[in-house]
Amino acid sequence: MATSLAEIRARLLEQENKMGGNTQRSSGDNAIFAFWNQPEGSTTTLRFLPDGDDTNTFPWRERQMIRLEFAGVKGGDENKRVTVTVPCMEMWKETCPIHAEIRPWFKDKSLEDLGRKYW
Numbered sequence: 001m002a003t004s005l006a007e008i009r010a011r012l013l014e015q016e017n018k019m020g021g022n023t024q025r026s027s028g029d030n031a032i033f034a035f036w037n038q039p040e041g042s043t044t045t046l047r048f049l050p051d052g053d054d055t056n057t058f059p060w061r062e063r064q065m066i067r068l069e070f071a072g073v074k075g076g077d078e079n080k081r082v083t084v085t086v087p088c089m090e091m092w093k094e095t096c097p098i099h100a101e102i103r104p105w106f107k108d109k110s111l112e113d114l115g116r117k118y119w
Contacts, residue, residue: 008059068098
């Protein structure tokens with residue numbers, strides 16, 4: 001596990017550079033405390049519990065969720081859009097059929113925006 005905030009920031013930057021800088025920043029629902037945006041010299045008290053994985057560098061577990069939108073429910077209100085959130089199987093070191101399908105879309109400029117919607 002990283003021992004200092006500077007080391008964690010460096011590893012986050014390294015990870016972002018490996019991904020080509022395509023990470024999306026969003027305020028989201030504030031369920032995750034963005035400690036890396038904490039002003040220098042300020043204090044915050046946090047309690048970290050071990051996750052049992054000695055290979056995990058960061059003090060959190062990544063949670064990859066995929067949002068799928070459907071036009072409606074057959075037999076129900078077919079005009080009301082429905083959004084289903086499913087976990088990405090890659091979190092458990094398995095092949096994710098959704099990501100396997102959309103990865104090639106990033107090689108086609110016409111499908112790239114649609115691929116980002118589901119990534």
